[in-house]
Amino acid sequence: MSKKKESNTFDNVIKRQLHRTLPPLDVFMNQFLDYSDESFLPVKETIFAHLKEWLDMDDISQISMQITSHHLRENGAQISSGTVSEYLTEAQLAACIDEIVAVFNSIPLTYEILFPLPNIRIPEDIRLSENISLVRRTSPSRLKGGALTVLDDSNVQAYFKTTARGYSSLTRGKSAMREALSKLKWIVQAGAVRGVFCHRVHGARGISLPNDNQNKLCALVNRLGADTIETSLVELGLGMSRYLEQLEIFTDEVPFWDRKLSSISVQVPIKPEALAVEVPRTLAPLVHLLTQDAFAENTQSLRSALEWAFDAEADDEIVPSLIKKCIALEAILGEHSEDPDARGRITDRFADRCAYLLGSTPSERAAIRRDMKEVYTLRSELVHGAKIHLTHKDHRIKESGDRYLSRVLSTEISMLEKWLASREASSKH
Numbered sequence: 001m002s003k004k005k006e007s008n009t010f011d012n013v014i015k016r017q018l019h020r021t022l023p024p025l026d027v028f029m030n031q032f033l034d035y036s037d038e039s040f041l042p043v044k045e046t047i048f049a050h051l052k053e054w055l056d057m058d059d060i061s062q063i064s065m066q067i068t069s070h071h072l073r074e075n076g077a078q079i080s081s082g083t084v085s086e087y088l089t090e091a092q093l094a095a096c097i098d099e100i101v102a103v104f105n106s107i108p109l110t111y112e113i114l115f116p117l118p119n120i121r122i123p124e125d126i127r128l129s130e131n132i133s134l135v136r137r138t139s140p141s142r143l144k145g146g147a148l149t150v151l152d153d154s155n156v157q158a159y160f161k162t163t164a165r166g167y168s169s170l171t172r173g174k175s176a177m178r179e180a181l182s183k184l185k186w187i188v189q190a191g192a193v194r195g196v197f198c199h200r201v202h203g204a205r206g207i208s209l210p211n212d213n214q215n216k217l218c219a220l221v222n223r224l225g226a227d228t229i230e231t232s233l234v235e236l237g238l239g240m241s242r243y244l245e246q247l248e249i250f251t252d253e254v255p256f257w258d259r260k261l262s263s264i265s266v267q268v269p270i271k272p273e274a275l276a277v278e279v280p281r282t283l284a285p286l287v288h289l290l291t292q293d294a295f296a297e298n299t300q301s302l303r304s305a306l307e308w309a310f311d312a313e314a315d316d317e318i319v320p321s322l323i324k325k326c327i328a329l330e331a332i333l334g335e336h337s338e339d340p341d342a343r344g345r346i347t348d349r350f351a352d353r354c355a356y357l358l359g360s361t362p363s364e365r366a367a368i369r370r371d372m373k374e375v376y377t378l379r380s381e382l383v384h385g386a387k388i389h390l391t392h393k394d395h396r397i398k399e400s401g402d403r404y405l406s407r408v409l410s411t412e413i414s415m416l417e418k419w420l421a422s423r424e425a426s427s428k429h
Contacts, residue, residue: 023085071096113160113180185310198250217241243314305332326379377403
């Protein structure tokens with residue numbers, strides 16, 4: 001079935017269902033519709049089957065309610081209770097249904113999403129790919145059609161700008177925001193592994209860190225392709241706000257005693273005057289590798305590991321952070337099971353894979369194997385409740401796990417970069 005015929009069929013089915021189910025829906029205070037009514041469930045199920053990659057059932061209810069409520073207000077309905085059919089004429093109801101169908105047909109929508117990087121200082125905008133850039137606070141964000149949104153938050157030095165498709169509202173859990181967050185996490189964490197980014201150990205310069213009584217950072221979301229600019233703010237979590245606030249480009253302006261590097265190799269700080277050249281030189285190939293769908297089969301495990309590693313760094317609780325780092329290792333080394341009978345065998349395979357990936361000699365591999373068994377055993381004890389707090393020895397094991405995660409990520413990135421270079425060289429011949 002062609003896309004046009006499929007869309008027409010979808011339109012007709014939804015319109016028929018809405019004409020049956022929308023009129024008797026209860027309305028409260030001129031705006032709250034009872035979309036929990038079982039009669040509306042077939043409509044939601046039909047839309048969900050068509051758009052489940054982008055929407056969940058709550059999104060469908062929310063969108064339908066917003067449009068219907070707008071039509072009730074626009075047509076002057078002044079009600080405290082009743083049904084939709086009591087306050088909309090047949091023509092008004094038809095217009096409402098047409099708009100609902102049109103909105104669902106427009107999904108996936110395209111958004112430009114900007115994540116604040118309060119302490120990333122760059123001399124000019126840095127383009128990393130067609131759709132990903134680091135942009136200065138003083139730079140306006142140019143939208144489709146030439147419209148400008150000026151980034152004027154004086155507490156933010158730069159933004160990570162990307163585009164995403166799907167649906168976005170005011171929460172982080174929507175499909176477009178999930179896609180954008182994934183890209184942010186991949187690039188920031190890969191950049192940290194490569195030594196482009198570091199973190200202030202004792203907090204960002206001149207800016208107090210967020211706490212429960214302070215505002216969290218917000219992403220700026222611009223919907224592209226609309227007749228008018230539609231901009232919203234989506235609040236980020238406290239842990240992510242703290243993590244992004246501590247993030248800086250690794251230059252010699254960051255004191256050595258106040259920086260944390262995820263890179264396991266000795267890194268030379270980037271000279272401030274070379275930022276515009278050195279940052280894209282390192283990050284642009286990583287962006288190309290991690291964001292192209294054509295490479296997804298070979299990069300999926302790395303993407304997952306980078307997201308878990310980012311979340312671990314953003315978590316200031318040591319035990320959850322350790323568990324997330326172990327999940328990152330499992331993601332990239334390809335093992336996961338909660339079967340108690342299989343756990344011992346998996347620990348052995350997990351340790352072996354890490355040992356042969358990183359070790360060059362039998363003695364090195366034996367040491368890595370021993371260390372990784374300790375890390376995985378500690379992870380299992382925490383996950384299954386055998387331990388709640390870390391001992392002094394456990395802290396040492398955790399630090400060992402941190403180093404191995406950085407080494408595994410760095411090694412995997414290097415191997416994939418070589419694979420991509422070989423692939424592109426072959427395609428030229």
